[in-house]
Amino acid sequence: MDVEGGLLPAAQSTARRTSSSWGLQKATLLLAYQSFGVVYGDLCISPVYVYKNTFSGKLRLHEEDEEILGVLSLVFWSLTLIPLLKYIILVLGADDNGEGGTFALYSLMCRRSRMGLLNNINLGSLSAYGQKEPREELKSSLTIKGFFEKHFPLRVVLLLFVLMGTSMVIGDGVFTPTMSVLSAVSGLRIKFPELHENYTVLLACFVLIGLFALQHYGTHRVGFLFAPILLAWLGCIGGIGIYNILKWNPSVIRALSPYYIYNFFRKAGRDGWSSLGGIVLCITGAEAMFADLGHFSKLSLRLGFTIVVYPCLVLAYMGEAAYLSEHREDLQSSFYKALPDRVFWPVLIIATLATVVGSQAIISATFSIISQCRALGCFPRIKVVHTSSQVHGQIYIPEVNWVLMFLCLAVTVGFRDTEMIGNAYGLAVILVMFATTCLMFLVITTVWNKNILLAGLFTVGFGSIELTYLSACLAKVPHGGWLPLLLSLITLLTMSTWHYGTKKKEEYELQNKVCLDRFLSLSSGIGLSRVPGVGFVYSSAVSGVPPMFAHFVTNFPAFHRVLIFVSIQTLTVPKVSPDERFLVGRVGPPANRLFRCVVRYGYKEGRWDHFNFENQLLMKVVEFLGMHQQEDGGEPGSSESGELSVIPASQQQVVVVDADTAPPPASCSGGSSSCEIDAAAGGVVSRRVRFEEPWGGAAAGRREAAGKNSGEVKTLMEERESGVSYMIGHTCVEAHEASPAVKKFAVNVVYGFLRRNSRRPAAELGIPHTSLVEVGMTYRV
Numbered sequence: 001m002d003v004e005g006g007l008l009p010a011a012q013s014t015a016r017r018t019s020s021s022w023g024l025q026k027a028t029l030l031l032a033y034q035s036f037g038v039v040y041g042d043l044c045i046s047p048v049y050v051y052k053n054t055f056s057g058k059l060r061l062h063e064e065d066e067e068i069l070g071v072l073s074l075v076f077w078s079l080t081l082i083p084l085l086k087y088i089i090l091v092l093g094a095d096d097n098g099e100g101g102t103f104a105l106y107s108l109m110c111r112r113s114r115m116g117l118l119n120n121i122n123l124g125s126l127s128a129y130g131q132k133e134p135r136e137e138l139k140s141s142l143t144i145k146g147f148f149e150k151h152f153p154l155r156v157v158l159l160l161f162v163l164m165g166t167s168m169v170i171g172d173g174v175f176t177p178t179m180s181v182l183s184a185v186s187g188l189r190i191k192f193p194e195l196h197e198n199y200t201v202l203l204a205c206f207v208l209i210g211l212f213a214l215q216h217y218g219t220h221r222v223g224f225l226f227a228p229i230l231l232a233w234l235g236c237i238g239g240i241g242i243y244n245i246l247k248w249n250p251s252v253i254r255a256l257s258p259y260y261i262y263n264f265f266r267k268a269g270r271d272g273w274s275s276l277g278g279i280v281l282c283i284t285g286a287e288a289m290f291a292d293l294g295h296f297s298k299l300s301l302r303l304g305f306t307i308v309v310y311p312c313l314v315l316a317y318m319g320e321a322a323y324l325s326e327h328r329e330d331l332q333s334s335f336y337k338a339l340p341d342r343v344f345w346p347v348l349i350i351a352t353l354a355t356v357v358g359s360q361a362i363i364s365a366t367f368s369i370i371s372q373c374r375a376l377g378c379f380p381r382i383k384v385v386h387t388s389s390q391v392h393g394q395i396y397i398p399e400v401n402w403v404l405m406f407l408c409l410a411v412t413v414g415f416r417d418t419e420m421i422g423n424a425y426g427l428a429v430i431l432v433m434f435a436t437t438c439l440m441f442l443v444i445t446t447v448w449n450k451n452i453l454l455a456g457l458f459t460v461g462f463g464s465i466e467l468t469y470l471s472a473c474l475a476k477v478p479h480g481g482w483l484p485l486l487l488s489l490i491t492l493l494t495m496s497t498w499h500y501g502t503k504k505k506e507e508y509e510l511q512n513k514v515c516l517d518r519f520l521s522l523s524s525g526i527g528l529s530r531v532p533g534v535g536f537v538y539s540s541a542v543s544g545v546p547p548m549f550a551h552f553v554t555n556f557p558a559f560h561r562v563l564i565f566v567s568i569q570t571l572t573v574p575k576v577s578p579d580e581r582f583l584v585g586r587v588g589p590p591a592n593r594l595f596r597c598v599v600r601y602g603y604k605e606g607r608w609d610h611f612n613f614e615n616q617l618l619m620k621v622v623e624f625l626g627m628h629q630q631e632d633g634g635e636p637g638s639s640e641s642g643e644l645s646v647i648p649a650s651q652q653q654v655v656v657v658d659a660d661t662a663p664p665p666a667s668c669s670g671g672s673s674s675c676e677i678d679a680a681a682g683g684v685v686s687r688r689v690r691f692e693e694p695w696g697g698a699a700a701g702r703r704e705a706a707g708k709n710s711g712e713v714k715t716l717m718e719e720r721e722s723g724v725s726y727m728i729g730h731t732c733v734e735a736h737e738a739s740p741a742v743k744k745f746a747v748n749v750v751y752g753f754l755r756r757n758s759r760r761p762a763a764e765l766g767i768p769h770t771s772l773v774e775v776g777m778t779y780r781v
Contacts, residue, residue: 031300036234037226038364039292039301040309041357042176042285043083044230047237047316048335048351049183050075051324053422054278055331065249065325070264070272072255072321075282078465079313082433083286086462088305091290091436092298094443099574099604100293101365102165102432103372105439106158107572107603108447115148115446116572117159117503140452141445160496163378165435166369167491168428169291171484173366174407175425176284177359181207183418184355187336187348197416204412211356212405215363216385216396226357231308233354236347238312241319244338249322276472280426282317287432291365294574294604363404367397375570375603378499380758411483420480427473428484434466494754501751504781505733506540513544528557532722535560536617538765539729542567542598548729552775562719564617565596568765575602582616583644584624593715595621598644613766618720620647625712726767730774733781747781 054071096104110116148154182204189195214225245252254260265272289301323338324330330337339347373379385396415421437459444455473481539546546565553559565587580600587594597617624647733755735747762772 028297028300028303031296032304033227035227035292035296035300035304036230036308037228037357038360039289039296040285040304041226041230041354041360042180042288042362043283044234044237044285044309044313045180045184045351045355045357046282046284047313047320048187048355049179049418049422050278050282050317051320051334052183052278052332053281053419054275056278056419056422065252066260066263066267067272068321068325069252069255069260070268071275071279072252072317073258073260074264074276074279075317076256076314077258077261078279078283079310079317081462081465082283083289083305084310086437087286087289088302090458091440092293092301094440094447095293095298097574098294098297099368099372101291101369101372102162102169102435102439103369103376103603104293104574105436105443106162107372107376107574109439109442110572112447113145113149115145115155115158115442117155117499138445138449138451141449144442144445144452159499160492161435162439163373163492163495163499164488165432165439166373166378167488167495168432168435168484169287169362169369170366170491171487172284172287172425172428172432173362173404174411174487175421175428175484176362177208177211177355177404177408178204178411178415179281179418179421179425180355180359181211181352182412182416182421184348184352186418187351190333190336191344201412201416205409207352207356208359208405208408208412211359212363212401212408215401216398226360229350229353230357233350233357234308234312236343236350237316237319240339240343240347241312241315241317243340244319244323245315247322249325252318252322252325255318255321273472274475276469277423277426277476280430280469280473281422282313283433284425284429285362287429287436288362288365290436291368294368363401366404367395367400370397370400371395372603373495375601375605376572377502377570378495380494380498380754381761381764382759407487415480423473423476423480424483426469427476427481428488430466430469430473431484431488434463434470437463437466493750497746497750498754501733501747501755504747505731505779508733508779508781509539509541509547512547513541514547514550515544528553528559530561531558532719533560534562534564534618534716534719534722534724535727536614536724537563537565537727538568538761538767539565540567541565542569542596546729548731548775548777549727551777552727552773560719560725562593562716563595564621565594566617567596567598569598569600570603571600573602574604576600576605579648580646582620582647584620584647585644586624590712593712595624596644597621614724618716621716622713623647625716723771725771725773726762726765727773727775728761728765728767730776732776732778734778736780 051071092100094100094105094108096108106116148158182200185200185203185207188200188203217225268275289305293301320334320338324334327334327337336344336348370379370382371384374382374384382397382399385398411421411424415424441455441459444450444458445452477485537546537549539548549559549565583598583600585596587596597620599617624645627645627647733747733751735744739747762769762774
C-alpha cells in the first residue's frame with residue numbers, strides 16, 4: 001500500500017504535466033493556424049506584383065539570364081535576411097512581454113531607463129517588471145543611457161523617431177490593401193484584354209469595402225475565416241512554382257548563390273540599382289509579423305513562417321523566374337501568364353481572396369500600434385473594442401477602420417496604376433524597417449545589456465541593406481513616393497501635437513494642485529457643507545488636490561460625505577497584474593472620509609465596464625480599511641498616512657441579480673461575510689450586486705479587526721445607497737499670451753481641434769451621463 005501510495009501521486013503528476021504540455025502544444029498549433037489568416041498574407045501575396053514592378057523601369061532582359069538570376073538571387077536573400085533572420089529569429093525576441101511593434105521597443109527602453117518621455121509612474125513597485133534590470137550593466141550601456149538622460153533634446157528626437165516609424169506603419173495600412181487587391185483583380189485583363197481599366201478599379205473598390213466591413217468581427221473570427229484561403233494560396237503558388245521550375249528551367253536554382261547579385265549589378269549598373277524599388281516589395285509584411293505579435297505568440301509565428309510560408313515563397317519566385325527565362329515578352333504579366341490554363345481561374349479567385357487576407361496583416365498591426373499610442377498619450381481618444389476574451393491583444397478600432405477604408409478607396413481611384421502605388425508602398429515599408437533596426441541597437445545595448453559591438457554588427461548589417469533599398473525608393477518620390485511621406489507627416493504631426501498638449505495639460509495640473517493642508521483650511525474658511533452620497537473625482541493627479549476640484553469647492557462649497565480621488569494611469573507595460581492594479585490611501589484625518597485610489601493599466605489592456613469598475617473601487621476601499629485596522633491593532637482611524645497601499649485582487653464571488661427580484665438593500669455589518677451594493681445612479685436602482693468580503697473566510701482575528709471597523713464600512717455602504725456622482729474636468733487648454741506663434745498654433749488650433757473631435761473623457765471612462773458633474777476650467781500653458 002505504501003508503494004502504491006507513493007506511485008499514484010507521481011503518476012498523476014506526470015499525467016498532469018503531459019496533459020498540460022499537450023494543451024500548450026495544441027494552443028500553439030491553433031495560434032499558428034490562425035496566424036495564416038492574419039499575419040503572413042502581406043508577404044504571401046507579393047509574388048503577384050514583385051517581378052512586374054521590378055521590370056517596369058529601365059531594366060530589361062537580354063539573351064542571357066543574368067538579370068533574371070540576379071533579381072531572383074536578390075529576392076531570395078532579401079527574404080532570408082530580413083523576414084527570416086532579422087524578424088523571425090532576432091527581432092521577435094525583443095517583445096515587450098508578448099507585445100511587438102515600434103512602440104513596444106520604445107516602452108522597453110522607457111521602463112529600463114529615463115531615455116523615454118512617456119508615463120513611467122510607479123513602475124518600480126510592479127513585481128512583474130521591477131526586477132528585470134541586470135545586476136551589473138556594461139559600461140557602454142551606462143554610457144548610452146547617461147547620454148540620453150543628460151540631453152533632453154535627444155529624448156525628444158528619439159520619441160519623434162519612434163512616432164515617425166509608427167506613422168509609416170499606419171501609412172503602410174493604406175497601401176497594402178490597395179496594392180494587393182488592385183494587382184490581383186488586374187489578372188482579369190489577361191483573359192479579357194479589352195476590359196477597361198475602370199472596371200478593374202471598381203471591382204477592387206468593392207473588394208476593399210468588403211474587407212473593411214469584416215473587421216468588426218475581430219481577429220479571432222477573421223483568422224479562422226481567412227486561414228484556409230491563405231493555406232490554399234500557399235499551396236497553389238508553391239505547387240505552380242515547382243511545376244514551372246521543372247518544365248521551363250530547373251537551372252534557376254543556381255540563383256541561390258549570392259554571386260549572381262554581384263553579377264547582376266555589374267551587368268545592369270544604375271538600372272539594377274533603380275530596380276531595387278520593386279524588389280523591396282518581396283519583404284513587405286515583415287514588420288507586420290512583429291507588430292501583430294500581441295495577437296499570437298513567438299513560437300506560433302516562427303513555426304508558421306519557417307515550415308510553410310518561407311519555402312512556398314521561395315518556390316513561387318523561382319518558378320516565375322524559370323518561366324520568364326523562356327518567355328521574356330511576358331514581363332508585365334508574368335505571374336498570371338505562368339499559370340497553366342487549367343488552373344488559371346481557380347488561382348485568380350484564390351489570389352483575389354488572398355489579397356484580402358494579405359491586407360488583414362497590416363490592418364491588425366495598425367489597430368495594435370494605434371491602441372498603444374492612444375494608451376500612452378500619443379494619439380487622440382478613440383474607441384477600442386476588444387474582440388477576444390482569450391487573446392487580450394485582439395482589438396478593433398472603428399474610427400481607424402473607416403478612415404483606412406476611405407484612404408484606400410481614394411488611392412485606388414486616384415492612382416489606378418500599380419506601378420505608382422508600388423513606389424509609395426516600397427518607401428513606406430523600408431522606412432519602418434530601418435526605424436526598427438535603429439531602435440534595436442538601443443534595445444540590444446540598454447535592455448539586453450549586450451556588447452556595443454554586437455549591437456553595431458546588427459545595425460550595420462541590416463541597416464546597410466535597408467539603406468540601399470531606401471536610396472532606390474527615394475529616387476521614386478516624384479513618381480508616387482511622396483504620398484506615404486505626406487500621410488506619415490500628417491500622422492506624425494497629429495501624434496506629436498496630441499502628446500505635447502497632453503503633457504502641458506498634466507504639467508499645469510501638477511504645478512497648480514492644492515496641498516491638503518491648504519485645502520482643509522480653505523474648506524473650513526468658506527463654510528463647507530457635506531451632502532449625502534459618494535463622490536468620485538477623476539483626475540491625473542496622484543497627490544494633492546486637483547485644481548479642478550479646488551476650483552469647484554471655492555465656487556460651490558459642498559461635496560459628498562465620502563469622497564474618492566481616482567487617478568487612472570497607463571504605464572509603459574503591456575499588462576498590469578490584478579494584484580497590483582489598485583493603490584488605495586487615506587487623504588487627511590479619518591473623520592474627513594477622503595480617499596485616494598490610483599488605478600494602473602498596461603497599454604494593451606481594456607477597461608472594465610463602469611458598473612463593475614465602480615464596485616471594484618468601493619471594494620478596494622473596504623479592503624484598505626480592513627487591512628489597516630488589522631495592522632493598527634483594530635483602532636479605528638489610527639492610520640493617517642498619505643502613503644498608498646497596494647490592494648491585491650480579492651477572491652470574492654460576484655453575483656448579479658435583477659432589481660425586481662433582489663432583496664431589500666442591506667449594508668455591510670462588521671461581523672457579516674457579505675455586502676450588497678445597489679447599482680444606483682442618482683437614486684435610480686437598476687440592479688444589485690452581492691459580493692463576498694475577501695476576509696470573510698479568514699481567521700477569527702481578522703474578522704474581529706473588521707468588526708471594529710464596522711462603523712466606517714457601514715457609513716461607506718450607506719452613503720453608497722444614497723447615490724453616487726462623478727466629477728471630471730472640462731478643460732480648455734490655451735497657450736499663454738506670451739507664447740511663440742508656433743506654440744499658439746499647435747496648442748490653440750491643432751490640439752484644440754483634436755480635443756473637440758476626439759471621444760469625451762466621460763465616454764472614455766464609461767461614466768453615466770445622468771450622474772456626471774463637469775467642472776469647466778481654462779488652462780493657460
